Amino acid sequence: MEGSKILVILEDFDLRAKITEILTVGKYNVKSTDSGKHAIDIIRKNPVDVIISGVNVSEIDGFGVLLTVNKFTETAGIIFIMLLNDKDYDLARRVMELGADGHLMAPFDDGELLNQVGVKLRKKRLQHDLFLKKHLQLRSIDNSKDDMSWLRSRFEGSLPRHFKKNQVLYYKGERRSLGLHYILSGKVKTYVADTAGNVFITGIYGPHEYFGLQGTLLGTENKEIAEAIDSTEVLTIPFAEVQHLITDYPEIFSVFAKDLALTLSKRDEKLLDIAYYSVRKRIAKAIIGLTQLSHNAERGRLILPRHDLACLVGIASETLSRVLSDFTKEGLIEKEGNNIIVLDAKSLMLMKN
Template structure:
């Protein structure tokens, strides 16, 4: 049963409208002033709110302003009631986030029509997000097994060699196989973490509370964080001599862990898809407003169609099977950058030069 909160200081209008809505099968909760209505909205979380504008203590504009800043109530459909029909009042209500506006006196059909329109719109929105979530789940369920297939086969194959041939092996051969198993296992672990992080970012991207929370974090030793990440990545690929660093320090509005994730994905992409012996340059600098992390390599690059669909992971998932995760890693980096109010840019000439730039706001 749909729950409707009716906020109205006129007792007759409050009673008559409440009875009308109850007769239509709605659960109705009422408040006779703005302050009480605001409290009930936050406690009851109704399906829809109908609110008068001119009220004592807190008027309708104050009610909707407070509700739209609360993540728990920001998406509740809101209909204004007013004895005025002035366009200025109508415009002010819409700018504050009202979904509809009824002028008193209103008819039963007008009220029910406005309510039904809002519920239909809400159903469409909910259906869209359910479909998006289902698509994400389906995409992950289809892609994850493919990404884990090859390292899993390698682990099982190497383990099988140990089980069947350990008695005939030289002493030095066993540690070598163990290292290869450990590397394949680490690759599986990293891929699972990527998929889980991507799913988390997809599911929380519309949470204003979560976004506000992560944007309050700061990294103060940016040069140390990025340099450490770059060196570890170069060492992993046995290409420490290919790494060129030129990183300035700054304070950035992002946590250490998320900055590390962004830097790792961008730098790893450059090492993974450029040949040994070619340079990978990692630089960082800032102006008055933002910090720029720039990573340049001279590898196979990124095709124009990939850049065009960049971030829309589902649109180029087939390429991930071939390129083993490049799209997912950069999609994660891009999403994290954008959630922190920054941007990620790619300029690539295949087999000549690729430059990926990350722009993040400086700490306030």
């Protein structure tokens, strides 16, 4: 490729000058030296695209230069062509075994030299382009889909798993269940609990939402317990497949990062509510948030066990029952068994602290 940088390492001044001239006419940027040690200094300071080296050069011979180039990650990708003085096929085999990309046996003409350099450079460029296409481009995704729609499509190859009401999907500390879990139907709560049995719900997820992101990105173990609130159907992408997904489509990591940041922001807001808001306002806020989560209208229906709602707000069940009774008397909600029907969403949203 025109403009590629080539380093020529040869003791023979006339041959070195001739090869330099041929390559310069071919519109390559060429440097030359008769010293293997000097060549290594040049490569480390200013990496080149191609090295053309003889076997017998001063200070460090051609084999030493080849081994040094292949030893370091930053130089291992340099194309290395060895010049051989005679048709010594054993020597040629040794050169290739040590990691050279090609060799030229004397005598060779201008065309052979330019052809070998050009072929090697084109092959390297093709490999680089294929790597970029496979590993660094997210937009091999259908551009008609947004990121979340595309992510949801990744779950389609998974077999759904069914969980009964109150069945645990995974426990804190488990590794075998690491992965992203997508809800087809039902609801799932994630929570942490202490040794005394006190529970704090960290999230409630409904249809077309996924959970398990924190443990998956950390890659260590699940940090929470996940339990089905209702009869639930879930698809799962295992941890190893998520890692492959991130490798193949690096930009999907930004989707995960945004979702994780949003989750942490909601938890920060929740801690602020616990610290400064009255119990009435916290309960009202939770009811509105959960009915919006269920995509209900203003007269929404919240279907959630009282104990779970209390754990989500961070209060005792008895306190929750007392406040819900007050809301019922004030005409804000209506209770129907375990269900809460929102009658006045605006008043709940504007609840004073």
